[in-house]
Amino acid sequence: MINKPTLLLDEGKCRSNIHQMVSKARRNNVILRPHFKTHQSHEIGQWFREEGIDKITVSSLTMAQYFAQDGWNDITVAFPTNILEIETINELAKKITLRLVVESLETVTFLAKHLTAPIHGWIKIDAGYHRTGISATNYDGISALMFAMDDADKITLDGFLLHAGHSYACRSKEAIIDIHHQSIEALDTLKKHFDHRYPPLKLSLGDTPTCSVAEDFSLVDEIRPGNFVFYDVTQSQIGSCALEQIAIAMACPVVAIHKDRNEVIVYGGSVHFSKDTIDDNGVDTFGVMVETKSNGWGDVIHGAYMKKLSQEHGTIHMPSEKITQIKVGDIVTLLPVHACTTSNLMRSYQTTADERHIARMSSL
Template identity: 30%
Template sequence: MDLQTLKTPSLLLDIERVKRNAARMSERIKSFGAILRPHVKTHKCVEVARIQTEGHAGGITVSTLAEARAFAAQGFRDITYAVPVEPGKFSEAIELARSCQRLALITDDVSIPPALDEAARRAGLTLDLFLKVDCGLHRCGVEPDRPEALEIPRLICRAPSLRFAGILTHAGHSYHAPSHDELLGIARHERDLMKEFAARLRADGIEVPIVSVGSTPTITQVDHLDGVDEARPGNYIFFDAFQATLGSCRFDDCALTVLASVVHRDRARRKVVLDAGAIALSKDRGACELDPACGYGHVLDLEGNDLGPRVGSVSQEHGEVLVDDESLLDRLSVGSRVRVLANHSCLAAAQHSHYNVLEGGRVVDRWEIQRGW
């Protein structure tokens, strides 16, 4: 099957770039003396996870229990569920833990350790539980100087059916760093804050088995990871227009694109409309702080060369592209095809059921995406 006959919109995955990205991150984490526990939410695909974990311990990070179930069924037995667990998910998590060597959960709430301990006791299990730390994103997590930052680990350590797994954070605010210097500062702050907090816990008599950090922008920019045991980047395996604009990668490192067809051409308004809209690309605007014209994706030709225009607006199934170049507008007739490099590969991938795997410019395989909650 080739790109002229594939149904649109469809995901295209450049396997050579995937392997190159995996190898580069693998070597980087090893050079830091840390453990790589890749976040599989970017791709939700067993085949990609196997590429990421080759040569490592095999542990992964997930963002949904559906991901955890799917990956556990395919032999991944060391899983961290990196969303704070709430009581409605206790039963499902406990059942999943029975099929894993290790399922680690996270919390930032004082009510969870005693409640989870009781649920685990009734099930006859011992569960690993991390403290989620807020290092600046202010989405979830406990700031280290708050009373709960000591109280929660103490509660976990006193719970007979829980093990304190350590401390875990995510510097998601790095995605909006307005400069390389600020991004490097966020990466260093993430590392240093966690190292210092771990030292405080240990001084309080609390053993901290794992100090875990992770975001693709910070891991690609940080100068060392002294004091950190584990890194959990995810987006690096595909990268995207957002990461390339931030400087985490080059545009030719980006492995995921969306194949789309031109369904309408308006010469008077100098625009074309693609059959890839918000559902196919997502509505993430990208690194607007650095690129105000980021739109919803870069328009490429079928060989992956940037044609210049961006997807400027999206509705559910339509992506509108302004085309100032007359010769390009001539080329983009109804039925012609382009590839779109989306701003956020994680969200774009989650809109689709499978990847069309490209090697040498041709589709050579189909890999399923494990969606749902």
């Protein structure tokens, strides 16, 4: 029985999302190295294994340790290497094939001096997101990094890695495809420029919008999407998925009703949903309300959305014709704006089919 905020997981939808991405990778003859930061679960990781996946991406060394404990032995940490964790790096590198991301000479120099076990290294490339990475046109800087990695005894250069995070700002499939083409062109240009000196260079691309919408990955070697395992309202708005593909939803108890304001107050706030929003026709929205059903959820309830969050409180705007159907003690269900942060905050899942508890890294 649900009596507090609970993150529901539709296993069938989740497995279908995994299968579709695996099939796309196989059609393109590229490696699917899924990013596990979204689900952070041994059990869900097993669903990927059942589809033949044996290489993964994570966002921290702690996460790499967690999945290494479950038998994953080829792991990319797609976050700029934190040299302060050198002991953890060396510990992991002795046990698995560990691939780290670098973008500065300082990092490479430190690793070359302090590594006690071999690692693989990706050079992080920035082709428009402007979060981390070295500019795709900075040939001198990239060349210096490649030389330093090649000169280090315990570092094997894999190639160039890119995350087109600016695809999340798109609002059409056409815009996503444009970013996809720009990203691939940037990586391919780099490979052609340096391939004669450092063959064979690999190209790694990873973000859910481009990997979901694009069909041609012929110029890259691997893709690293993560959010696709669940999808969310943002991905639906972007055009990455249909609402019917979203595999998680938040079930929240109703604790108060204010008909004069068309507001329903639920137990479910920023500590459950996070503060991520989307602009839905000029309104900041923290979640979209759907029909609550005994085995999960149904269609979107148009005009019903999470309009405000505080720590434990969630305020849902409800149309007048719908608010009369709600009473204190009911359970209402909302699709989250951002699956990754919502999952991270909730720490575990309850399956819709059999109410099974699935643990995450942070809940163990």
